[in-house]
Amino acid sequence: MSEYDVIVIGSGAGGGTLVRHLAPSGKRILLLERGGWLRREPQNWLAQDVFVDGRYITPDTWYYADLTPFQPQVHYYVGGATKLYGAALYRLRAEDFGELQHHDGISPAWPIAYEDMEPYYTKAEQLYQVHGARGEDPTDPPASAAYPFPAVSHEPRIQQLSDDLAKEGLHPFHAPCGILLDESNPPYSKCVRCQNCDGFPCLVHAKSDAEVISVRPALEHPNVTLLTGAEVVRLETNPAGTEVSGVVVNIDGHTETHQAHIVVVSCGAANSAKLLLASATDAHPHGLANGSDQVGRNYMFHNSQAVLALSKEENPTIFQKTLGVNDFYFSGGEDFEFPLGNIQMVGKSQAPMFRGEKPGETRFAPNWSLEDVARHAVDFWLSTEDLPSPENRVTLARDGNIVIEYKASNEEPKERLFHQLKEMLANLGMHHDHLLPHHAYLKNEIPVAGCAHQAGTCRFGTDPAASVLNPDCRAHELDNLYVVDTSFFPSIGAVNPALTAMANAIRVGDHLLERLDAHEPRPEPAHA
Numbered sequence: 001m002s003e004y005d006v007i008v009i010g011s012g013a014g015g016g017t018l019v020r021h022l023a024p025s026g027k028r029i030l031l032l033e034r035g036g037w038l039r040r041e042p043q044n045w046l047a048q049d050v051f052v053d054g055r056y057i058t059p060d061t062w063y064y065a066d067l068t069p070f071q072p073q074v075h076y077y078v079g080g081a082t083k084l085y086g087a088a089l090y091r092l093r094a095e096d097f098g099e100l101q102h103h104d105g106i107s108p109a110w111p112i113a114y115e116d117m118e119p120y121y122t123k124a125e126q127l128y129q130v131h132g133a134r135g136e137d138p139t140d141p142p143a144s145a146a147y148p149f150p151a152v153s154h155e156p157r158i159q160q161l162s163d164d165l166a167k168e169g170l171h172p173f174h175a176p177c178g179i180l181l182d183e184s185n186p187p188y189s190k191c192v193r194c195q196n197c198d199g200f201p202c203l204v205h206a207k208s209d210a211e212v213i214s215v216r217p218a219l220e221h222p223n224v225t226l227l228t229g230a231e232v233v234r235l236e237t238n239p240a241g242t243e244v245s246g247v248v249v250n251i252d253g254h255t256e257t258h259q260a261h262i263v264v265v266s267c268g269a270a271n272s273a274k275l276l277l278a279s280a281t282d283a284h285p286h287g288l289a290n291g292s293d294q295v296g297r298n299y300m301f302h303n304s305q306a307v308l309a310l311s312k313e314e315n316p317t318i319f320q321k322t323l324g325v326n327d328f329y330f331s332g333g334e335d336f337e338f339p340l341g342n343i344q345m346v347g348k349s350q351a352p353m354f355r356g357e358k359p360g361e362t363r364f365a366p367n368w369s370l371e372d373v374a375r376h377a378v379d380f381w382l383s384t385e386d387l388p389s390p391e392n393r394v395t396l397a398r399d400g401n402i403v404i405e406y407k408a409s410n411e412e413p414k415e416r417l418f419h420q421l422k423e424m425l426a427n428l429g430m431h432h433d434h435l436l437p438h439h440a441y442l443k444n445e446i447p448v449a450g451c452a453h454q455a456g457t458c459r460f461g462t463d464p465a466a467s468v469l470n471p472d473c474r475a476h477e478l479d480n481l482y483v484v485d486t487s488f489f490p491s492i493g494a495v496n497p498a499l500t501a502m503a504n505a506i507r508v509g510d511h512l513l514e515r516l517d518a519h520e521p522r523p524e525p526a527h528a
């Protein structure tokens with residue numbers, strides 16, 4: 001008999017949420033997380049420590065295709081990347097589930113429709129306490145429930161931007177935010193609305209991350225066990241290769257093997273591919289579940305750019321990530337009918353975030369210090385969908401570390417999105433009042449090492465020759481192996497991926513509960 005009913009590997013958006021969903025069933029669940037608890041300490045909120053010194057980034061070495069090493073911006077903690085995320089919790093658009101023609105090719109259809117995911121998006125929004133406002137964004141997909149909490153209000157500078165955009169005929173909307181902010185009752189609000197949210201851990205545990213929302217409450221259930229510092233290095237199978245029979249873990253300097261009826265991999269897109277590729281056996285010579293040669297392929301991470309507009313007057317906004325614009329999500333206008341992507345605000349710049357570099361375009365304000373630039377910055381994040389390509393892939397180097405081969409797609413839509421933003425701001429009449437002469441913009445391309453939105457690598461589909469997982473996210477080739485991190489995405493859309501990973505984890509969780517014949521949840525413990 002197996003030790004556990006379910007082993008889940010990785011405690012981030014996918015794995016953490018799944019364990020939270022399964023916990024009340026009473027089934028014996030083991031959660032294996034290679035990282036530890038992210039320590040609550042003053043440095044959580046210090047830009048120098050977080051952005052310059054990379055305090056919470058793994059020292060892992062990954063390689064580019066030419067085997068040049070780099071340090072990936074990934075985070076190994078209970079809660080995974082969500083410990084540092086910006087908590088913008090978007091649904092994919094309904095159209096993202098279908099086939100979409102892009103400038104550089106096709107964004108393929110998912111094996112399930114938006115309507116299949118919708119109830120789980122609603123559950124995920126409720127679980128992660130998303131604040132938002134329906135009906136403002138015309139690209140929003142239909143929803144069966146209102147957001148559980150009202151939208152986070154814009155601060156005056158962002159409200160002004162929103163009003164000006166609306167006057168231009170655009171449809172700015174309140175971005176969906178997973179922060180535990182109660183604006184109607186500040187003394188009791190867990191979130192204190194600080195400037196150190198996007199890219200920082202939350203010192204007061206008021207961000208809806210997977211640790212706070214999922215792992216901690218799951219651990220209130222006596223049937224859930226968490227092992228931290230537990231890096232899974234290999235999955236073993238039965239001789240026929242049809243089932244995972246052992247999960248091999250490096251922990252505290254030794255190796256141990258655990259068994260379960262069901263094994264769920266959720267290590268993040270690159271690390272899940274790594275684990276499967278590293279688990280080759282005679283029955284799976286090219287890596288576990290990789291008869292299709294699809295494991296590791298179709299790596300995506302958004303063709304993103306961080307854009308900073310310098311405003312002539314100061315921008316005193318504290319929590320800036322409250323606004324989005326999707327008017328160019330599906331089309332760049334009459335002369336360019338292809339999708340461009342999503343525009344949203346990011347966390348407010350702080351001088352140390354410029355990593356000591358003198359930003360190129362400060363020539364527009366030659367006497368400004370980095371502090372001046374930060375004080376006047378209005379910060380945007382532009383995401384264009386990168387298309388899945390079999391050549392964009394994760395493989396393993398000889399030393400066992402991850403190699404990422406990646407060639408960007410949709411460069412033209414990305415450039416056009418940037419120019420739309422530039423034009424939008426210029427057309428708002430802001431240049432006299434708000435923008436420096438000549439429109440001083442800083443534009444940062446996000447390199448392969450900035451793999452925050454990594455996805456793909458184990459896509460789900462109906463055809464075992466062209467996908468790794470079936471529509472339930474079970475490996476086509478192994479009866480008890482599932483993957484629930486962003487690996488399963490066949491395409492990534494142009495909005496942030498975490499809510500889709502959370503919703504899908506609940507969807508797969510329902511399937512597992514059925515499979516384990518565990519329909520009746522046990523009562524929640526008092527604190528869960």
Ligand SMILES: Cc1cc2nc3c(=O)[nH]c(=O)nc-3n(C[C@H](O)[C@H](O)[C@H](O)COP(=O)(O)OP(=O)(O)OC[C@H]3O[C@@H](n4cnc5c(N)ncnc54)[C@H](O)[C@@H]3O)c2cc1C
Nearest residue numbers: 010012013014034076080081086087088232485486496498
């Ligand atoms: C700075 C930053 C900002 C972001 N902002 C947003 C945002 O605003 N909105 C949004 O939607 N998304 C955002 N994201 C992306 C979002 O966090 C990810 O899409 C999401 O967390 C992915 O979930 P996952 O389950 O695939 O992986 P993760 O959340 O990364 O979880 C993977 C887990 O697996 C563990 N692990 C890895 N390998 C092993 C192993 N071998 N054994 C055991 N454990 C292992 C890792 O330590 C980690 O805990 C952001 C990410 C970053 C880094």
Ligand code: SF4
Nearest residue numbers: 191192194197202206
């Ligand atoms: S804004 Fe709120 S949730 Fe975000 S880090 Fe600050 S206190 Fe935490």
